Amino acid sequence: MKKSKTIIILVTIGVLFTVSMYWLYSKNIEDPIVYETEKPAMGSIVKKTVATGSIVPKEEVLIKPNISGIIDEIFVEAGEIVKAGDLIAKVKVVPNVSSLNSAKSNISSVRTQVETARLALENQKSIYNRQKQLFEKGVISANEFDNAQLAYNQAQQRLKQEEVSLRAASQNYDIVRTGTTSGMGASANTEIRATVSGMVLDVPVKTGNQVIEANNFNDGTTIATLADVDKMIFEGKVDESEVGKIKEGLPLKITVGALPDKTFDAELDYIAPKGVDENGAIQFEIKGTMKNLDTTSTFIRAGLSANASIILAKAENVLTIKEALVQFDPKTQQSFVEVIVGDQKFERRDVELGVSDGIDVEVKSGISKDDNIKVWNQLKPAPATGGKG
The missing domain is CATH 1.10.287.470 (Helix hairpin bin)
Incomplete structure (x- = not known):
């Protein structure tokens, strides 16, 4: 009985020893890790944040009547260009x-x-x-x-x-x-005239509609909306996490959804001092004046949706690498890369970083454009799987 137990124990030890030796052998015959390398490149890096909004006129003027009554005749349509003093509409007075x-x-x-x-x-x-x-x-x-x-x-x-x-x-x-009397001429209350020059954006009333004069108790009925379409601004909102990164005077790149092939320049000239809670997130209003706007070749309609890229920092013609190549010392948090010096041999090079856009980063010192940098966190290829045809 004792002899049988001894034999079983010895057999078990032999099997375990054999399995262990096979596992060690398998590990030894695996191919060693071969690290790939990448070279730095010369390029430009732009650090930016994006705000969503729309294109609106810098100033909109609402034309309201000086007397209550009924629209007798309208002389303009949306899209027409008018000058200050041009007749917009006539109001027929209904006496009180x-x-x-x-x-x-x-x-x-x-x-x-x-x-x-x-x-x-x-x-x-x-x-x-x-x-x-x-x-x-x-x-x-x-x-x-x-x-x-x-x-x-x-x-x-x-x-x-x-x-x-x-x-x-x-x-x-x-x-x-x-609504009028002799001697009033062009200043008759029944004649509604443009107070500024510009384009008619909207005529929200029709002939026969009743209108109310503007007074201390009522804003009055808007007969027409006028604006100078040569002076447009971007009006949008940024999140509270981004508002601390921007300041007045920063350049903007405006892209309009309806004009995908066009980019417009603007300058950030207003950041709201107070945020507004929208769906649990605090949003701050921003405004940017569009520059060198040529409305003869490209007509931007008021209210078009747009995105503004706010350029926070920019570095042109500088040495850049992928940000994924950068490592950080766990103790000092010093940034460094590993440069190849032989066959799969690398040495550490401390680097000074500059502007980053989240993908590429500027390298101010520590390496040259001829160095090959180790891809230290490269992904292993997925194992091949066979299948029956």
Whole structure:
């Protein structure tokens, strides 16, 4: 019995020894790791961040009526170029009954005042004539005659003032009733004119629509939107993680989705001091003025979606390598690469890095363009798998 156990133990030890020796043999016959190398290259590196937004006019002007009423006629369409003073539309006034009655009542009141002033003038005129005759005969003093003359002149002035008030009341009545009056000419309230020169971007009203005048309690109805399309800006938003990297004055490269073959230059000139929470992320508004925009060859429509590449740093004609080739000392965090010096023999070279775009990085010192750099983290090829046909 003891002899059988001994034999089993010896056989087991022999099998394990044989398996171990086979495993060691297999490891020894495996091909050694052969590291590939890459050479540095001369090139340019641009570090940038991207903001999404749209192209909008730098200034948009909303044309609103000075009086409420109904659109009687529209003279422009979206896309037309207009000059300041050009006629945009005409408004037909619908009189307000309360305002109309008030204007009528005001006219009656002022007419009564005019009639009273006229009677007072006739009375003062009679007194003045009598005093004048008495003064010429030497019956009254010069002081008494001067007082009579002053009262007569004041009565004349009072009548003139009341007549002016009557004309104003009549004009106000005409404006309430029709929106205009004689003598207003081009400034008639019923004629809506362009206040600036530019392109008509939108005419949101149609003939027959009711419009409301702009006042302290209401923004009023927009009849047309005008803008100078030669002065466009990029308006977008950047995430809070990127806003600390940018500053006013940085160059922008604008790409418009509708114009894939075009790139436009701009300059960042505004970063919002306060962020806005959008779906749990804080976004900051930015604006960039587009430069050297030639609208004769390329017309950019207001509101087109666009992306802005904000150039944070740029290095041109410099020595570059793949960022994946760089290693870092675990203790000092010094960046270095391994340069080949013999058959699969490498030596460490500390390098000074510059601008990086996340793929390539500038190398300021430590290597030359003739060095071959070890690809230390190369991927092993996938094992071949057989299959039955």
